Amino acid sequence: MCRLLGVVAREPLPLSELLADDLGPFFTMACEHADGWGVASVTPERTIAAVKEPVRADVSPRLRRVVRELTTDSALLHIRMASPQSPVIPGNTHPFGDQRIAFAHNGDFTPVDCLDSMIGEEALATAEGGTDSERFSLGIRLRMDSGMEAQKAIMSTVADIRSLARSSASLNCMLLTPDALYAYAAHDPHSDVIHRRGPAFFALKYRVRTDAVVVASTGWPQDPPAWTTLPEGHVLEIRRDGLSTVVHAG
Numbered sequence: 001m002c003r004l005l006g007v008v009a010r011e012p013l014p015l016s017e018l019l020a021d022d023l024g025p026f027f028t029m030a031c032e033h034a035d036g037w038g039v040a041s042v043t044p045e046r047t048i049a050a051v052k053e054p055v056r057a058d059v060s061p062r063l064r065r066v067v068r069e070l071t072t073d074s075a076l077l078h079i080r081m082a083s084p085q086s087p088v089i090p091g092n093t094h095p096f097g098d099q100r101i102a103f104a105h106n107g108d109f110t111p112v113d114c115l116d117s118m119i120g121e122e123a124l125a126t127a128e129g130g131t132d133s134e135r136f137s138l139g140i141r142l143r144m145d146s147g148m149e150a151q152k153a154i155m156s157t158v159a160d161i162r163s164l165a166r167s168s169a170s171l172n173c174m175l176l177t178p179d180a181l182y183a184y185a186a187h188d189p190h191s192d193v194i195h196r197r198g199p200a201f202f203a204l205k206y207r208v209r210t211d212a213v214v215v216a217s218t219g220w221p222q223d224p225p226a227w228t229t230l231p232e233g234h235v236l237e238i239r240r241d242g243l244s245t246v247v248h249a250g
Contacts, residue, residue, distance in 0.1 A: 009212035025220035030057035035082040036093040040102030041072035046178040078104035091129030096137040103137035107170025114164040151235040
């Protein structure tokens with residue numbers, strides 16, 4: 001299991017300022033989610049750039065430099081707790097994607113290769129690693145490349161996973177594009193993870209301010225009315241143009 005954090009702001013700022021209230025508690029969780037970190041952002045050229053490392057986030061000098069030096073108005077962050085038997089290597093570290101999208105997942109599904117026939121050999125050949133999460137990303141990217149809107153591509157890929165996978169603790173994810181940040185929330189309330197961690201473990205919550213919108217996994221105080229829980233099976237869309245938010249029903 002992993003943790004997710006995303007932000008869209010009106011003005012570009014260093015990441016340390018953009019997420020000043022949230023980076024500290026987020027990276028505190030790296031003591032447990034210790035199998036890598038990744039940061040994706042929108043560049044001034046309206047492309048997606050990502051940097052990641054299979055190293056515990058709170059002891060990474062490279063991450064400290066990224067947080068201090070990266071200036072953007074939109075970013076996605078991920079800290080990883082690797083699934084059993086999933087190697088801690090760069091290719092398995094989130095986010096996944098290219099200059100068009102960045103994708104990060106908090107959860108799992110089995111079997112890992114249940115989407116392979118839908119994705120196809122050509123797309124699978126572009127994979128960096130061997131995770132279920134990267135296959136989730138490839139399924140979304142293929143649909144977007146065919147012209148499908150991002151939120152529909154997420155939901156359509158989720159539908160494939162639900163029909164093909166034997167089990168899935170969570171399909172929580174975030175997707176960053178040059179136009180928007182998307183967050184999707186869905187989990188199995190009867191999973192072993194929920195039994196161990198409690199019913200709120202897979203909640204995604206978001207905070208709307210005049211200058212920025214932040215969306216995050218749980219793990220530090222995120223109380224109402226400042227924070228709102230994203231309904232299960234819904235996609236939150238945060239547009240860079242105008243900072244508007246829309247919650248799409250599944």
